[in-house]
Amino acid sequence: MITATEPPFSAKVLQLVFLSTFWGMQIWVTFISGLVMGSNLTRHTYGFIQSRLFPYYLHIGSACAFFNLILFTTYHPSDELTEEETAQLVVLFISVTVAAINAQWFGQLTSEIMADMHLMEQSHGLGQDIGLCSRKAYLRLRDSDPKYKKLTSQLRFYSSVSSLCNLACIWCNSLSLYYTAANLSTL
Template sequence: MDEARDPGGLTKVIYLLVLSGAWGMQMWITFVSGFLLFPALPRHTFGLVQSKLFPFYFHICMVCAFVNFGILVSQLTWAQLTFWETSQFCLLLLCLLLAVINARWLEPRTTAAMWAMQALEKDRGLGGEMPSSREGPHPYHQLREQDPKYSSLRRIFFRYHGFSNLCNLGCLLSNGFCLVGLALSLNHL
């Protein structure tokens, strides 16, 4: 942004804090927390933790994307957009759209499918074991082969979970590219 439309120090600080905070949170949730919790918790406990964590996380991502997009849009001179401003606008718009889809559509459906799967698993005495404990034939494979309803729920869960992961990765990359662009546009440190 050039000097004629300098947004002011406080706006710049808010923009940078929200963008970097969102990216840091996305990095932690995406690449650390699940990998630490999954082997350490029983399956259904892990699902419970994720069902409490993800709605909060996705809504924070949505709010951060909205704040950053709002700050950027209010500062742009639409007749003279530079390549960087256009790229940043597109990246933040993409992040906002993906965050809304994740928070408002994918997460509730993923969680509902997980709860339905867990109810069927509990009926079979499953869910309290640690993910790494496998003795004999895998009981979840047997359940999937014996119960078409469970098999269908599992497909639905993994479909929504996969789309949610893609949206999350899209948000993470969008915010990451915005941070890279900001870092490259610094004149001095």
């Protein structure tokens, strides 16, 4: 488990900062702020905040995952990797890949589709409801407008894929935290 090049203290601190920043953001955005905002803000206010906040969240997360991977590979030469270190490398690579795809594609498409839907909803006097309210008016709009129906379907798909990407990154970062805690002396 001892590497040829012991990471300096600054590299260990940076890896912990990047890993904990990304994981903390994920837990906050996914399980706390999203639920609180969704139940206390109007549908369009919540969507607007999400469309402005998520690009930062997703890109900062991608950067943190990337820097974690770089730091890990710098101090763990590929010819000296143990099985556990190889697993950690794979987890970090998955995190970087999924976070980047989510930031560059799924998250962005979700925000764009939601903005289009909000414009259509506003033209029908919708979007000022708070929390989980009656969806009858939205269902009527969906049934009467083929474009809105298509956008609803697209939003459901891209939002679901983006959420799965987010959960995959949470899982990867949780495994990374476990590995890091078990190997604090070597990272």
